Amino acid sequence: MSSPDARLPPGVQVFERGWLSANNILMLGPDQAVLVDSGYATHASQTLALVQRALGARPLDLLVNTHLHSDHCGGNAALQARFPDLEVWIPPGEAQAVREWDEARLSYRPTGQQCPRFTFDALLAPGTEIELGGARWQVHAAPGHDPHAVILFEPHRRALISGDALWERGFGVVFPEMWGEPSFAEVGASLDLIAALEPRVVIPGHGRVFDDVDAALDVARQRLDAFVQSPQRHARHAVKVLLKFKLLERQRMTRGELDAWLAGAGYLAQVHRIHGADTPIRGWVDSMLEELARAGALSMAGDLIIDAG
Numbered sequence: 001m002s003s004p005d006a007r008l009p010p011g012v013q014v015f016e017r018g019w020l021s022a023n024n025i026l027m028l029g030p031d032q033a034v035l036v037d038s039g040y041a042t043h044a045s046q047t048l049a050l051v052q053r054a055l056g057a058r059p060l061d062l063l064v065n066t067h068l069h070s071d072h073c074g075g076n077a078a079l080q081a082r083f084p085d086l087e088v089w090i091p092p093g094e095a096q097a098v099r100e101w102d103e104a105r106l107s108y109r110p111t112g113q114q115c116p117r118f119t120f121d122a123l124l125a126p127g128t129e130i131e132l133g134g135a136r137w138q139v140h141a142a143p144g145h146d147p148h149a150v151i152l153f154e155p156h157r158r159a160l161i162s163g164d165a166l167w168e169r170g171f172g173v174v175f176p177e178m179w180g181e182p183s184f185a186e187v188g189a190s191l192d193l194i195a196a197l198e199p200r201v202v203i204p205g206h207g208r209v210f211d212d213v214d215a216a217l218d219v220a221r222q223r224l225d226a227f228v229q230s231p232q233r234h235a236r237h238a239v240k241v242l243l244k245f246k247l248l249e250r251q252r253m254t255r256g257e258l259d260a261w262l263a264g265a266g267y268l269a270q271v272h273r274i275h276g277a278d279t280p281i282r283g284w285v286d287s288m289l290e291e292l293a294r295a296g297a298l299s300m301a302g303d304l305i306i307d308a309g
Contacts (some may be wrong), residue, residue, distance in 0.1 A: 003011030005209055007201040009157045014203055015050045017043070019250040022205045024071040025161060026054055027133025034062040034132045036152065037128055037205065042249055048082055064089045064124060064132070066163030066205065068098070069172075070108055073247075076118035080131075084281045086119040089130075094146030095123060104266075106240075107175070111242060112265035113249075124150050124215040127233055130298040140197075142185030145172035151190075153197050160199035165190045168210045170223045173238040177231065177238035179270045184228050191220055235275035239268060240288050247307035255303045258285075 005014065015024040024047060032200060033055055039047045051060060060083045064074045072123065080086050090098065097105040101117050105280030108115045122129070126141035135154050141149040142165040152161040164172030171191075176183040194217065195245055201211045210216060227234035246261060253261070262285060269281065276284040290304065292298045299306045 004038070004203075006158070007209070007211060008159055008203070009133075009154050009204055011133050011135075012159070012203075013054060013134060014199060014209055015047075016208060017206075017251055018248070019206055020245065020300040021074070022066075022069075022164075023203065023207075025203055026051060027056075027135070027301050028054070029132075030132025032061050032131070032133055033058050034064065035060055035079070036064050036132075037049065037072045037163075038063060038079055040071045040249070041074035041077075041116055043117075044075040044078035046158045048078055051079070052082075055143060059083050059210065060086055062087050062089065062129075062132070064152075065091065066151065066161065067091055067146040069093055069164070070111070070115040072163070072205065074115050077116035080118055081140060089122045089124050090120045091148045092123045092125060095120070096289060106295045107267075109264075110270075111264035112246065112261050126150060136205055140193060142190040144183055144190045145182070147186070149211065152193070152241065153199065158198065158200040160197060160202045161195065162194065162202050162204050164205040166194055166202060166216060166220055167204045168207050168212075168216050169219055171220050173207065173232065173241050174227070175238070175267075176237050177227075178235060178267060179273075184224060187224055188221070191217055191224070235271050236288060236291075239285070240269060240292055240297075242268065242283070243288060244292060244307075245303065247298055250307075252304060256304060 011028040015025045017023050021043040022037045024039060024089050027034040030154055062085055063079055086288040101150055103109040106269060115289050126138050126139050129136050138153045142149045145164045151163055151165055174183050174187055196279055200211055202213055203209050272281045272284055293300055296308055298308050
């Protein structure tokens, strides 16, 4: 739903989505309509409806992505089809992978996720300022969760679009760590950057807009410290996130369907080799399904695995 908020710059609306789709941020200025992040592919029709209702007869002029995980850019192609003159700007680092549509480098194939092919027109260069909806926003690199991610900061209202670098209760899975690329230090550096910007209000990639930024940073740092102390704990958390994401997408799966998905999701096999090789992968995954069931995130009935919402 659309949430006009007096804490945000004029013309900024937030469509708070569920955990399958990232939040969408619409900026309506006198001469430009901009959307930040477009959600997941299976929610593309809902994204279009939300944006069209807010725009009325206006076109959407610009779409920018904080990073290129499937839940943040899965609606890009649908928006490009609906608005033929739409420009798309992406963070640097994966431009060639998008040009070639390399689904392995873009993470879609190894995570077993969907993202229809889209094109882009320009790059969001860290260290620059861009005009979005009539306001000037700073572009800052925020690696960690994704090595190429950016955050956007509007210094007048001190509003931050944080993507998955900071949520009210943590941050996104540190994907490079899952396959053995040390990245926890980059998460810490991105949290330090956010603290130095001193935002008054944060629009996260998931969850509600919040203004108790110090508390959110404290939670994030505590969570990061726990993961640094136990990388295996982080790996199990990451796998549970991927399992839950797939169930959010599918709603229910048979055990055979889940096994087929696991066989094609190369990241999970790689994480198992690094963090769980002492246990057969079927038992390793089953233990995490049982943890998700105990937490109320799913239910299991015979051969069927059902998402609990």
